[in-house]
Amino acid sequence: MNENQSFDEKLMQAAGALETEIAPERDLWPDIESAIARPPRRRWNIVLAQAAAVLLLIGASSGLTYLAMNARTPSATPPADNTALHYEQASFGDQYMLGPDYEDARSRLKGQLDEHLQRMSPEARVDVEKNLEAIRAAIEEISRALAYDPDNALLQELLLSTYREELSLMMKVDSVANVVMTRTDI
Amino acid sequence: MATTATGSDPVVAVTEQGLADEIGWVERARQADTSAFESLYRLHVDKVYGLCLRMTGNVSEAEDCTQEAFIQAWTKLSKFRGDSAFSTWLHRIAVNSVLGRMRKSRREQDRIQAVTDISPAPETMVDTGNFEDLQNAVDELPQGARHVFVLHAVYGYSHDETSDMLGIAAGTSKAQLHRAKRLLAQQLKKSGYES
Amino acid sequence: MRILTLACLSLIGATAFAENVDRRLDAASDGLVSISNIAGSVEVTGWSRNEVEVSGDIGKGVEELIFERDGNEIEITVKVPEGGGHNISSDLIIHVPEKSSVEIVGVSADVDVENVFGMQRLQSVSGDIDSEAHAADIEIESVSGDIEVQGDDKKSHTELNTVSGDIETQNLAGEAALNSVSGDLLLVNSSFDRVRLETTNGDVTFDAALSKDGTFSLETINGDLDIKFSDLVSARFDIETFNGDIRNCFGPDAVRTSRYAPGTELKFTEGDGKGRVTIKTLNGDLRLCKD
Numbered sequence: 001m002n003e004n005q006s007f008d009e010k011l012m013q014a015a016g017a018l019e020t021e022i023a024p025e026r027d028l029w030p031d032i033e034s035a036i037a038r039p040p041r042r043r044w045n046i047v048l049a050q051a052a053a054v055l056l057l058i059g060a061s062s063g064l065t066y067l068a069m070n071a072r073t074p075s076a077t078p079p080a081d082n083t084a085l086h087y088e089q090a091s092f093g094d095q096y097m098l099g100p101d102y103e104d105a106r107s108r109l110k111g112q113l114d115e116h117l118q119r120m121s122p123e124a125r126v127d128v129e130k131n132l133e134a135i136r137a138a139i140e141e142i143s144r145a146l147a148y149d150p151d152n153a154l155l156q157e158l159l160l161s162t163y164r165e166e167l168s169l170m171m172k173v174d175s176v177a178n179v180v181m182t183r184t185d186i
Numbered sequence: 187m188a189t190t191a192t193g194s195d196p197v198v199a200v201t202e203q204g205l206a207d208e209i210g211w212v213e214r215a216r217q218a219d220t221s222a223f224e225s226l227y228r229l230h231v232d233k234v235y236g237l238c239l240r241m242t243g244n245v246s247e248a249e250d251c252t253q254e255a256f257i258q259a260w261t262k263l264s265k266f267r268g269d270s271a272f273s274t275w276l277h278r279i280a281v282n283s284v285l286g287r288m289r290k291s292r293r294e295q296d297r298i299q300a301v302t303d304i305s306p307a308p309e310t311m312v313d314t315g316n317f318e319d320l321q322n323a324v325d326e327l328p329q330g331a332r333h334v335f336v337l338h339a340v341y342g343y344s345h346d347e348t349s350d351m352l353g354i355a356a357g358t359s360k361a362q363l364h365r366a367k368r369l370l371a372q373q374l375k376k377s378g379y380e381s
Numbered sequence: 382m383r384i385l386t387l388a389c390l391s392l393i394g395a396t397a398f399a400e401n402v403d404r405r406l407d408a409a410s411d412g413l414v415s416i417s418n419i420a421g422s423v424e425v426t427g428w429s430r431n432e433v434e435v436s437g438d439i440g441k442g443v444e445e446l447i448f449e450r451d452g453n454e455i456e457i458t459v460k461v462p463e464g465g466g467h468n469i470s471s472d473l474i475i476h477v478p479e480k481s482s483v484e485i486v487g488v489s490a491d492v493d494v495e496n497v498f499g500m501q502r503l504q505s506v507s508g509d510i511d512s513e514a515h516a517a518d519i520e521i522e523s524v525s526g527d528i529e530v531q532g533d534d535k536k537s538h539t540e541l542n543t544v545s546g547d548i549e550t551q552n553l554a555g556e557a558a559l560n561s562v563s564g565d566l567l568l569v570n571s572s573f574d575r576v577r578l579e580t581t582n583g584d585v586t587f588d589a590a591l592s593k594d595g596t597f598s599l600e601t602i603n604g605d606l607d608i609k610f611s612d613l614v615s616a617r618f619d620i621e622t623f624n625g626d627i628r629n630c631f632g633p634d635a636v637r638t639s640r641y642a643p644g645t646e647l648k649f650t651e652g653d654g655k656g657r658v659t660i661k662t663l664n665g666d667l668r669l670c671k672d
Binding site for chain 1: 223
């Protein structure tokens with residue numbers, strides 16, 4: 001819609017023209033000066049992420065309980081192929097674990113992903129790739145936040161869900177590709 | 187002082203002499219020279235305060251945020267390597283300060299009441315064409331959208347820089363900008379502005 | 382287009398022209414009908430006859446229209462040359478016994494199902510899927526196709542899943558699980574015992590009722606949430622967001638979870654508190670209201 005477009009441009013122009021420098025109503029320097037003259041306070045220490053294995057407890061998704069049930073001993077060993085993981089590894093505390101079966105499934109699906117994507121139409125392929133990218137960006141964002149706050153249960157839960165979503169998307173691509181391959185009606 | 191147009195470098199346009207001065211002040215401030223740090227303060231405070239004020243929408247929070255930003259900058263000076271402009275580095279610290287200090291409900295109320303406080307004095311008002319109420323409309327944006335809009339559309343940071351400063355994904359930054367534009371359009375059209 | 386009346390069960394040889402088709406088979410009153418068509422459309426309507434009827438246009442280049450019965454199962458398949466199928470479009474209009482279960486697989490074909498009371502399993506890649514829920518299980522999956530489900534306010538079990546397609550439902554009851562990466566979810570005029578909603582970037586709009594000991598679970602990374610409980614809602618609310626805003630019309634104010642880090646939560650009980658409402662977001666903003 002042309003009307004909206006020129007409105008949009010005008011809006012952005014006006015935004016860029018807004019004053020970026022505003023003098024405070026009072027001089028803030030004296031308080032700053034007295035704060036920096038004081039001996040340094042103990043600050044909250046940011047604990048950086050350890051380069052340890054990513055371990056998450058499998059949630060209730062039906063597709064994954066199979067994997068969780070087959071994980072005989074939840075282990076702390078790093079995933080087989082570290083380079084396949086595009087996110088920063090962080091430690092979450094030991095109540096969350098990814099079983100070795102999850103990592104197997106994930107790397108297997110990742111390995112076949114490109115081949116499967118080839119079998120989809122270009123539009124569908126682009127769609128899937130964009131959404132996989134969105135999921136990975138979410139994983140990175142949550143992992144970064146976890147690095148500052150490793151005990152945050154909300155972040156752990158959301159990260160777990162996002163990994164599930166990624167696995168689920170790759171499984172969908174897998175099944176669509178197989179359908180396309182084996183059926184001559186499609 | 188120079189105003190920033192969207193798309194250009196948000197660094198304060200200092201003269202070459204000014205830049206040399208700034209480098210000198212940073213060096214001396216690193217050696218705990220508080221009067222050199224004060225010079226840096228004087229040079230950058232309006233822009234930092236402007237950023238804090240637009241992001242928080244509240245005068246007293248903006249003052250706190252500004253002070254905290256400079257105090258943190260002082261303690262972290264050893265970490266400033268000069269690979270970005272000092273003002274950009276300072277703005278990042280200010281944004282972190284805003285994010286860290288956010289309180290929801292009570293501050294939201296303060297924010298709405300304080301809207302009238304933040305219109306700059308008429309002599310510093312820039313002609314924004316039909317959009318005199320843009321200032322107010324931006325303040326009424328929900329937080330996430332407001333932060334992105336202020337950093338990207340007002341201060342000219344790219345989506346990558348904006349998302350990095352706010353600790354969000356670039357996709358989120360774009361989504362928030364889209365949201366901000368849509369809400370602003372609604373708000374401004376309601377006040378009777380035609381395109 | 383030539384109109385053909387066929388004596389045998391299937392077309393032999395690739396068609397040179399698009400063909401019109403109109404055939405029937407007797408069928409079980411509550412059997413399974415499996416349909417597959419790559420491109421074009423599939424329209425399925427339940428009727429009171431114990432027969433399956435296929436009519437419509439078969440695209441040029443289709444190798445064979447398979448239409449066969451094996452006991453309680455009927456197969457309808459548009460068969461195309463291997464590797465060459467994506468552009469061959471066929472429009473099928475199919476009537477099935479209304480108590481049938483229906484399975485449909487398509488790639489870009491749009492799918493429309495009405496008046497079917499058995500289970501439904503519908504899959505597409507980019508085709509849009511419209512269906513009606515009638516007190517039976519429905520499972521619909523697509524990549525980019527949009528999904529729309531119209532219920533009849535009777536309890537059913539509905540699972541809808543897309544990558545980027547939008548999902549819209551109304552007049553559902555019972556249980557629902559909706560999931561999309563970037564598509565938006567919309568649920569209105571419904572009454573749930575259990576509902577589970579999940580998106581990565583998609584927005585969620587919910588304007589429906591939750592039964593007295595119902596559970597409502599919603600997770601999103603970046604989607605914005607507009608949640609309204611119609612009727613009385615009686616539940617424990619457990620809402621957490623990392624960077625998003627919480628604006629609620631009822632209950633106490635949201636509070637920061639920590640002085641030093643981002644995070645806001647809203648936990649309270651409304652009414653008897655037998656239900657559970659759990660909402661978790663990273664960046665999404667939440668608006669929570671009730672009637």
